[in-house]
Amino acid sequence: MRLFIIFLFLSFAIPAKAQLGFCGGSKGDPIFQFDFSNSGASFQQYTTYNLVAQSPQDGSYTVSSNLDIQSDSWHNYFPQTTVSNGNAMIVNASYEAGLFFEIDIPNLCENTTYEFSAFLMNVYDRASNICENGGIPINVRFEIWDETNTELINSGDTGNIPSTTSPQWDLYGLTFQTEPGQEKVILKIYNNGEGGCGNDLAIDDIVFRSCGDLTIIESPDTETTAIGLCEENSPGNYTLTATPDNSVYQDHFYQWQSRLEGEEFADIPGATNRLYSASNITKTTYYRVKVAEDPVNLSNVYCSSASEEFSILFIESPTAPVSAGDVDWCDNLGAATLSVRATGEQQIAWYDAETGGNRIAEGTSFQSEREGTYYAEAFYEDYDCEVSQRTAVRLTINESPVVADEMLQICPEGTLILEAKLPNLAYNWSTGETTAQIVIDAPGIYSVEVITPESCSSTKTFEVRLVDDAQIAEVTSD
Incomplete structure (x- = not known):
């Protein structure tokens, strides 16, 4: 049994290229592509085979997207590597080798090199073991004739394509050149394979496109x-x-x-x-x-x-970076971050002087622990163009309060004064109070956040432990 299937044009070829010949340069858009998306009856003009509704026998064909119509020896699906992935022309060729498909290719250009291409697949499943030695390999011949059907322009054979254990498409191509005044050719496809077990194949994506130098x-x-x-x-x-x-x-x-x-x-x-x-x-x-x-x-x-x-x-000449603002920072917070905004693809470099100076960082932001004024400059990394004016960003470092944690004791039923010991600042106690000192009457962990006018803060922690009442252990009289 021999099977022939032709799908819609495929724009992207995933399988590896096989024999014959391909365009070695650049390719144009498809000038012709064959599509079986309509009823199979409309394709009768391209073949002398008889149309059937189900699995075709020798000398007949059907139109379907289902390969699993003869599941005992064929692969049961097509690889999803075509654009159409829809209806196909499924042909069971006659037992004798010969022509099985012929179509006119119109609207070509004179004095132009073209590439014809098509995908082929051996649909016999080698894993079925129904045919000895993997079955008879498929073999197809492509011929390009002039519009008078009297001059063979080019032709090529695929050679034997053996069966596989999983479905696999291979791409085959053929190049030819039209002559002056020639705007149409005839494509003929022949089965070269011998009759017998195997030799079942599919054809996908018949495409013609111009071929030119790279x-x-x-x-x-x-x-x-x-x-x-x-x-x-x-x-x-x-x-x-x-x-x-x-x-x-x-x-x-x-x-x-x-x-x-x-x-x-x-x-x-x-x-x-x-x-x-x-x-x-x-x-x-x-x-x-x-x-x-x-x-x-x-x-x-x-x-x-x-x-x-x-x-x-x-x-365009780069524009000066836009500053995100000067930064007031506290010395107990680590490094401060200075930022600017760049325009488009412009890059940013940081300097320690308004002109000249040292390049100290790159990027829209950088970190520093040193107070001073820094300058951001915009430039193009890939082009040797002028740089922008520099944008100044000022970093001010403020001192934070210096505090030390304390451990204190409180007597039962007693009170204790907790004091921040840093005058003229703002205070946030863990108790909710905001004075410089507070009075407590119970043990526990207390803390106070001490805040400067520049909003720099430090936190002091008090650990208050309970002291047991003194007890008379013994009274001795002499």
């Missing part, structure tokens, strides 16, 4: 794909060069494009050479270049390839 944009002003243009150096002028890898195209025609932030790419009139001079830059501007083998194809995104973006980033 083109990069280079500039002598950077080793990356971005240039930082500092405001003090604007307007900027840069020479950009399109460098294709020559992996696909024999001839190269160019069209430069640009866009500003939030806009779409648009052609730059007259910018059709390999080199482009970007001049009078006063805003962040992005560039790319379209490349095609024929100039007529530059106006169609499906007929040309495009480089990655090259960015000229306009870097």
